[in-house]
Amino acid sequence: MSEYNHNSFEPKWQKYWQDNNIYKVDIDKSKPKYYTLDMFPYPSGAGLHVGHPMGYIASDIVSRYKRLKGFNVLHPMGFDSFGLPAEQYAIETGQHPAITTEQNISTFKSQMNKIGFSFDWSREVQTSSPEYYRWTQWIFEQLFNAYYDKDENKAKDIAELVKHFEANGSEGINAECDDDATVFTAEDWKGYSDNEKATILLQYRLTFLSEAMVNWCPALGTVLANDEVKDGVSERGGHPVERKKMKQWMMRITAYADRLLGNLDRLDWSDALKEMQRNWIGKSIGCELDFKVADSDITLTAFTTRVDTVYGVTYVVLAPEHELIPTLTTDAQKEAVETYVEEAKNRSERDRQSDVKTVSGVFTGSYVINPLTGEKVQLWIADYVLSGYGTGVVMAVPSSDDRDFRFANHFDLPIIRVIEGTEDMEDPTQVKKGKMINSGFLNGLDSDEAIKVAIDKLVESGQGKAKVNFRIRDAVFSRQRYWGEPVPVYFDENDSPQLVPDQQLPLNLPEVENYLPTPEGDPPLGNAKDWKFDDKFGYELTTMPGWAGSSWYFLRYMDPQNKEAFVSKEAVEYWNQVDLYVGGTEHATGHLLYSRFWNMFLFDMGFIGHEEPFQRIVNQGMIQGRSNFVYRVKGTNQFVSYGLRKDYDVQPLYVDVNIVNNDELDTEKFKEWRKDYADAEFILEDGKYMCGHVVEKMSKSKYNVVNPDVVIEKYGADTLRLYEMFLGPIEQSKPWSMQGIDGVWKFLRKMWRLFYNDQGQLVVTDGKATPEELKILHKTIKKAGEDMESLSLNTTVPAFMVCVNELAAAKCHKKEVLEQLLVILSPFAPHIAEELWHEALGHEDSVILASFPEFDASLLVEASHTYPVSINGKMRVKIDLPMDISQEEAKEAVFANEVVKKWVEDKPIKKFIFVPKRIVNVVV
């Protein structure tokens, strides 16, 4: 074969790998395991664009590398196949989402296979298949049957809680539960009806029904979890979201808040990612303290992290939603308060968020007593206090909190400075910590000390206690949609939720004629005919959220066909944690928290042996689109080139980037692109039509989507793989550009020419490699190995280029060298490696089964080193010196050099620095 021609062999090897099940893996205890995972995609109708495979390519390279290094590598792929787009499409067209989804998956798979990924497709999972969601439902049932014991700090079987209730009632139980959990005795418990018992247990279960404020999105017709709402609108589609009280299934993720936070320290994730999770969990350590309402027996409990500043409290504020407001409002203030509360209620979430600077509030007319100072201060209501955080009551310290400061200034409330040094400052909140002043028994203490002393005092007098608060909320689990897992629950004659028995799982998603809510306002599942448990009891009509199926799929890959369990003990023991998880940062607070939560729960219950699912995560950057524009002269069919557009009155129009090459428009293709452009005329510059460009998200409507199939057609999968890595560090976002892909392609052609000459004759020779040739090879082995371990894949490609350039220059065609080069290149470019491995080198087995060559350090040892010699820190000349030269000898040699003499002249030598194998620096 005379020329490198990817089309002639890439499909051939893809078929060979598939036919020979080369990527199929099984438990093999004789080998160490390695688990590489990609965040599985939602199979959208648009197919893959060139941005998607970047992470997949990186993880594929690592998988292939680890395999060559002797690991048994689990590298699966599957589909997160429940989701909104397929359902929206069903609503519009009546097409069942399962059909659309199946078609899309088939497109995705064919695109992936063309790139040559080493996935073990026999382990594929699809979250929407009943065989899979049977176990998602099963996990839901385990969560239903469990509660969280705060003493042992783990989830336990709900039966143990029942035992405790039977013996002691609610006395002495330290478990995660609803805030308003019932208090009762063992006697009470025995007297309760089944229904009453069920209601109480629901207050403890890790998945539970609750009447709660939720994010309701009318446009999508469903509630959304907090992480699915961004800036007050839905993350998908950008529709407005309202707060609404609804009965919903919830997940008690807050039980795990502290462990989810604490474990972060031992995970090998980027700081940014960990920080995002920390923020989301939002732990704050502080205390609760009681403010008695003056002339009343009501006590308000406030949460603060800065109890040291308690002497600076000049007023206390309630959230507008606080339920005691009517009782606490004096008659004189009644009207003002009601007006304010009404207004605050009507402000949308979005308003409240975007308008942070406006100060508003109202005085209740009541006063409260500071528990530590005995001072009487005003009680206010303001919407800067959130009902959902802490207790909905804030002790305001205008001298150290920005919001309190603004508020006090606005309403002319007193400000007491309690930190030394802030006495004369216009804005005392600029200094947050220091020695306490004006603070009674806290005077002279440092802020941090004062916090401890103040808490002790509060505890002593029974007016407060240390308290840790979390920002994270329990997760809403219900979705009022069709295309998701049915919740395996029915409601009995008392309307009490009951689990569908295990033997009857999966509870299949029923057929419906209409994917919209029922006329009664029930979710779409309400349209299912005769869908009842035991023909009697109605099933739960909401479905599970998108994150349910994706919260445990990494476990199912280990044992995907298991009919007896979600994963066998043996499989999960062997494959254990995911060693490398590659995916986008957009899942930082959703998927990655929920997965950790479920995994931790399954660990607590003894089903799996590891607490954290993903030891190492690498977030690949986004590939942005690069849109092109043409400029039509208004009212004509004339298009003016980018550089000349200023001379005309033009309208920029998107043009398909696939008919533009390096910003130059293919005018012929442009005329064919659309009917109305068929007789377009062009005003050219330098004989070319140049387009404008802008970097933005890849999307169909912007005509900037580049399909990997197109790149593969022209350059081949190996070039695509190498090029996507060559573009830069994997974590970095960058616009897609084809500039430079030629360089990678040329590299593969050069590589090819080490094996075949222009006439297509094999030129590989059998001779013994020279030390020089071995050196070229081994420094590449070293570099490639290190890079693949650290995922610096962008620098590996140049290392290969240098290697091939040097071998070509040395006219080295020796089998001994080329054979090993093919092995180390094969993770990046498996097709060309396999082709040459068989056709040029005559191997029978696949290169995938080879071993990664051992790097031999002794081959890189040199007799001499070229030292850069600097005079006063400026590099002036390079001198070859023997490796083992002493400082004295080096000095002699350096000063004998003409160039050095010229620079030094007769100036006195101040210093002579000699760093072996590095540098010489002369200071004059």
Add this chain to the structure above:
RNA sequence: GCGGGUGUGGUGAAAUUGGUAGACACGCUAGACUUAGGAUCUAGUGCUUCACGGCGUGGGGGUUCGAGUCCCUCCACCCGCACCA
């Protein structure tokens, strides 16, 4: 506002973690071979200067024999969170 990150040629980017700044590619320039070139090969290519040289890693300052790398300070851009008490 808080937190995280990034700033290096015309472009994408390297730099053994304090030791020759710009590897490797794209692009560009010149030449060779060619009927032809969006093929291939050779040479050049940070800026500046005829040259010797000088200047160069967002700006300013510092530590050091030596700083893209460490410290201080300021600026710009990107990402995340945001009345969280």
